[in-house]
Amino acid sequence: MIKKNLKTMIITSIIILAPILVGVYLWDQLPAELATHFGENGEPNGWSSKEFAVFGMPLFLLAVHWFCAFFTGVDPKKENISNKIMTLVLWICPTVSIFGCGSTYMYAIDNSINTTVIGMMMLGCIFMVIGNYMPKMKQSYTLGIKLPWTLNSEENWNRTHRLAGGLWMIAGVFVIISGFIEQFWLVFVALLVAVLVPTVYSYMLYKKGV
Numbered sequence: 001m002i003k004k005n006l007k008t009m010i011i012t013s014i015i016i017l018a019p020i021l022v023g024v025y026l027w028d029q030l031p032a033e034l035a036t037h038f039g040e041n042g043e044p045n046g047w048s049s050k051e052f053a054v055f056g057m058p059l060f061l062l063a064v065h066w067f068c069a070f071f072t073g074v075d076p077k078k079e080n081i082s083n084k085i086m087t088l089v090l091w092i093c094p095t096v097s098i099f100g101c102g103s104t105y106m107y108a109i110d111n112s113i114n115t116t117v118i119g120m121m122m123l124g125c126i127f128m129v130i131g132n133y134m135p136k137m138k139q140s141y142t143l144g145i146k147l148p149w150t151l152n153s154e155e156n157w158n159r160t161h162r163l164a165g166g167l168w169m170i171a172g173v174f175v176i177i178s179g180f181i182e183q184f185w186l187v188f189v190a191l192l193v194a195v196l197v198p199t200v201y202s203y204m205l206y207k208k209g210v
Helices: 006-025 050-073 083-109 115-136 148-152 154-181 185-207
Strands: 033-038 044-049
Touching: 006 050, 006 083, 033 050, 033 083, 033 115, 044 050, 050 083, 083 115, 115 154, 115 185, 148 154, 148 185, 154 185
Parallel strands: none
Antiparallel strands: 033 044
16 A cells, blocks of 8 residues: 555655754744643643754654554555545645644744644644545545444445544534634534544444344
8 A cells, every 4th residue: 555655655754844844944043942732722831842843743743644554554454445545644644744833833933823723723624624535435444433333334334434424524614613712612522523423323323233
């Protein structure tokens, strides 16, 4: 799977590491410690050294990127993973790297930037994109709602993912809204519904013999 998508892996890996070049360029403008975690009110509550923020974060995301690609590639049902779904997997970490590192740099230079809104927009968009692709996902052990009854029944899998796709897209909208109105309990509720409702629904299908 990695060999088949090697060109995309190389391109996405370069994009993941691109913030390092930006960080080196901005090095003298960045403080010794950068805010890398923010609370619900948008105020920083966690800091990292400049070295870790510039080099460590992209390198960590690169490791996660290759880890996800490797385990997706050795999935026993990898023939069910389409090129579109694999492309989705390969572009998640580059997106997080650009938005995450970019917002970290912006806040370090201008702390009036609301990084919480940026983060919620990124997370919400990722949820919406995943939700859009969910109904197209076929059975696999690495992607989708992997429950014993969804993996044992293609019909259960398909019906569960059709429902989950819509819920994840709606959850993404609520996540974005929560960033603007600063009501972050909406994120918890949206994610809870997006995870629990499809799980309960798939189990009910299983009990009905689907």
